[in-house]
Amino acid sequence: MDVALKKALIEDCAKVIAEHAxxxxxxxxxIGDGDHGLNMKRGFESxxxxxxxxxxxxxxxxxxxxxxxxxxxxGGASGPLxxxxxxxxxxxxxxxPNSENARTAFxxxxxxxxxxxxxxxxxxxxxxxxxxxLAAWDHRAGIASHLSETARQAAEATIPMKAIRxxxxxxGDRSIGHMDPGARSSSLLxxxxxxxxxx
Amino acid sequence: xxxxxxxxxxxxxxxxxxAADMVRQMVGxxxxxxxxxxxxxxxxxxxxxRIMDAIDRAWxxxxxxxxxxxxxxxxxxxxxxxxxxxxxxxxxxxCNAPIVEGAVIAAxxxxxxxxxxxVKQTAEELSPQ
Numbered sequence: 559m560d561v562a563l564k565k566a567l568i569e570d571c572a573k574v575i576a577e578h579a580x581x582x583x584x585x586x587x588x589i590g591d592g593d594h595g596l597n598m599k600r601g602f603e604s605x606x607x608x609x610x611x612x613x614x615x616x617x618x619x620x621x622x623x624x625x626x627x628x629x630x631x632x633g634g635a636s637g638p639l640x641x642x643x644x645x646x647x648x649x650x651x652x653x654x655p656n657s658e659n660a661r662t663a664f665x666x667x668x669x670x671x672x673x674x675x676x677x678x679x680x681x682x683x684x685x686x687x688x689x690x691x692l693a694a695w696d697h698r699a700g701i702a703s704h705l706s707e708t709a710r711q712a713a714e715a716t717i718p719m720k721a722i723r724x725x726x727x728x729x730g731d732r733s734i735g736h737m738d739p740g741a742r743s744s745s746l747l748x749x750x751x752x753x754x755x756x757x
Numbered sequence: 758x759x760x761x762x763x764x765x766x767x768x769x770x771x772x773x774x775x776a777a778d779m780v781r782q783m784v785g786x787x788x789x790x791x792x793x794x795x796x797x798x799x800x801x802x803x804x805x806x807r808i809m810d811a812i813d814r815a816w817x818x819x820x821x822x823x824x825x826x827x828x829x830x831x832x833x834x835x836x837x838x839x840x841x842x843x844x845x846x847x848x849x850x851x852c853n854a855p856i857v858e859g860a861v862i863a864a865x866x867x868x869x870x871x872x873x874x875x876v877k878q879t880a881e882e883l884s885p886q
Binding site for chain 1: 768796797798800801802803804805806827828829832833835836840
């Protein structure tokens with residue numbers, strides 16, 4: 559994959575998280591501990607000084623380094639969860655993935671996130687965005703054009719859900735009526751990445 | 758053989774330190790003990806690198822029992838264990854127990870020379886079944 563594209567992906571992901579950090583924190587304050595925006599911003603911004611050298615590595619190496627960095631820097635449960643997503647992608651993806659390879663890697667990564675969080679779809683988590691995106695990803699029809707919209711709608715769809723995992727689950731029924739912050743950050747990242755692939 | 762080590766992982770350094778104080782009061786220096794709390798910037802949270810370091814400081818050939826508070830502490834501890842040397846991983850367990858009571862009772866059990874599985878089991882008897 560092109561170095562300039564990889565660098566742009568890293569920088570744009572960090573940028574979208576930074577731009578929405580306050581929103582993510584405010585979502586997390588409603589049903590969690592209120593640190594999701596700051597934690598994600600710290601993690602993704604820590605990638606920026608090394609964006610050039612990260613982008614110059616083969617894609618699997620780059621994703622592995624990003625995953626490790628997120629694990630070490632984010633500081634909440636979202637660190638291991640997003641870290642696991644990237645580390646797992648790194649294991650399956652090729653240096654120049656076609657849509658089919660990328661989709662397969664993404665499917666494995668979702669399973670890894672489920673295992674890490676001991677969670678399933680429908681529990682008001684990031685999985686409620688990742689899984690619908692995977693389902694909507696039809697590599698025969700061309701990548702990404704509708705994935706950012708799918709992700710946005712899936713994040714919205716967490717609003718009426720009741721949290722079963724994570725700190726929001728302590729609120730029980732009171733978690734209903736709020737968008738899950740992890741679902742929102744996942745939808746932001748997916749929309750940002752999809753934009754670079756022909757959306 | 759050395760006694761099992763105890764590691765306390767809280768979102769709050771004060772909670773972790775306080776729990777460790779209570780452990781020390783009970784068992785003195787009879788068990789290796791380390792605690793960590795807070796994220797890399799000193800705020801509330803947990804940090805994989807700090808957890809790895811705490812496990813290292815409390816390391817015992819008999820293994821280490823880790824007590825955690827809320828979800829992120831557990832998830833980050835699981836991640837930390839996976840990043841530690843593979844030969845040690847099987848001798849590190851997370852106890853499903855309340856952090857303060859679990860740490861004190863696990864350490865008390867460990868101070869008598871009990872193996873890791875018994876230390877874990879004793880701490881977990883505190884949790885509702």
